[in-house]
Amino acid sequence: MKFLVNPSKFNKFADNVFLPVLILSIILFSIGLIFSFYLSPDDYQQGSTVRIMYVHVPSAWLALLTYAIMTVYSIVGLAFRIPFGFIINTAVAPIGAVFTLICIVSGSLWGKPMWGTWWVWDARLTSVAILFIIYLVIIFMNLSFENRIVREKVVAIFVLVGSINLPIVKFSVDWWNTLHQPATISKLSKPSIDPSMMIPLIVMTFAFIMVGLAIAILRIKSEIISRKSNLN
Amino acid sequence: MSLRFQRLLLILLTLVIILSAVLLILYNTRENVSYFYTPSEINKPDIVKNETIRIGGFVENNSFNKISSSSFKFKITDEKASILVIFNGILPDLFREGQGAVIEGAFVDNDIFNATNVFAKHDENYMPASIKEDLKDTGYWNKKYK
Incomplete structure (x- = not known):
């Protein structure tokens, strides 16, 4: 498991898995999209618009997952002085930001026909908007310091402070009245979604994970190289 | 350490x-x-007239009335209290009796809520349309799925 914290071990690991991950993401996306568009049924209430879920929900999960990974690496980086933690922060923040943006845009497109509005300031939507802003701040902070050592510490601390938002995003629909519906899939209870709709959702989630992983590998590798050559 | x-x-x-x-x-x-109040959270003596608030709940069964082609009257309920709403405008597709809805507007007097915006709220249940027919045929259709 050393490749999770050691740059040269990570490079070796990345070279081995990159191609399989890429191929797997193409396969999963092909299967997932065919399922989402053709093989999954219309919802009893929402009709065809339910298909937006197969993009909206995976991107929302990945937006949160990416931030959770950054949080763990920030703690590791700060507490154990492992520079690889800071490399992750720089490399994956834009990926999380894009997932959040996909989530917000697809959610708006879903909200208009179903709720009758593109956007409302309820707790769930607002906390996701804040998550997007936090991602943007991290990206800009990564671009803005002269001294790299100072920068990575400040960014890591900011990531930790921003991680407070994660449980708020997750539980906003349970804690407050929101226009957004509560979670369909939770560990504690049987999911209230039919298996024929669950399959494309799961496949699409893994497709998103693989694409995110492939981009992350490329970005982390280039970040390692640029640090070696002292470019920033 | x-x-x-x-x-x-x-x-x-x-x-x-x-x-x-x-x-x-x-x-x-x-x-x-919280994005809205439920009808039972609204305390009648505390109502401030013409102040914009949002109320949310279910559209009460058999309460929906068309006044004209774009003007509607219905009740929002949470099974403890209900509020009479009048609305001028276009209702979202999902809007129907028994369905969740969030209404933006203001009380014009103690009993009538004048809506400016109506949002449909949907629940976390997803089910193929064909299964609904099957369930209805066999009589297993659960009212709460509505």
């Missing part, structure tokens, strides 16, 4: 403290964070 574990402890402790501070703030402002 080594230095690195002291740092780890310090970081985790700081996170817990910040998290509890934020949660305390949110807990004590929950009335403002």
Whole structure:
């Protein structure tokens, strides 16, 4: 498991898995999209618009997952002085930001026909908007310091402070009245979604994970190289 | 205890403290964070007329009336209290009796809520349309799925 914290071990690991991950993401996306568009049924209430879920929900999960990974690496980086933690922060923040943006845009497109509005300031939507802003701040902070050592510490601390938002995003629909519906899939209870709709959702989630992983590998590798050559 | 574990402890402790501070703030402002009031949360004597608020609940069964082609009358209920709503405009596709809805508007007097915006709320259940027919045929259709 050393490749999770050691740059040269990570490079070796990345070279081995990159191609399989890429191929797997193409396969999963092909299967997932065919399922989402053709093989999954219309919802009893929402009709065809339910298909937006197969993009909206995976991107929302990945937006949160990416931030959770950054949080763990920030703690590791700060507490154990492992520079690889800071490399992750720089490399994956834009990926999380894009997932959040996909989530917000697809959610708006879903909200208009179903709720009758593109956007409302309820707790769930607002906390996701804040998550997007936090991602943007991290990206800009990564671009803005002269001294790299100072920068990575400040960014890591900011990531930790921003991680407070994660449980708020997750539980906003349970804690407050929101226009957004509560979670369909939770560990504690049987999911209230039919298996024929669950399959494309799961496949699409893994497709998103693989694409995110492939981009992350490329970005982390280039970040390692640029640090070696002292470019920033 | 080594230095690195002291740092780890310090970081985790700081996170817990910040998290509890934020949660305390949110807990004590929950009335403002919530997107709407339910009908039973609205205290009739405290109603401020013409102040914009949102109410949410289910559209009461057999309460929907068309006044004209773009003007509607219905009741919003949470099974404890219900509020009469009048609305001029276009209703969202999902809007129907028994369905969740959030209504933005103001009380014009103690019993009538004048809506400016109507949002449909859908629940977390997803089910193929064909299954609904099957369930209805066999009589297993659960009213709460509505």
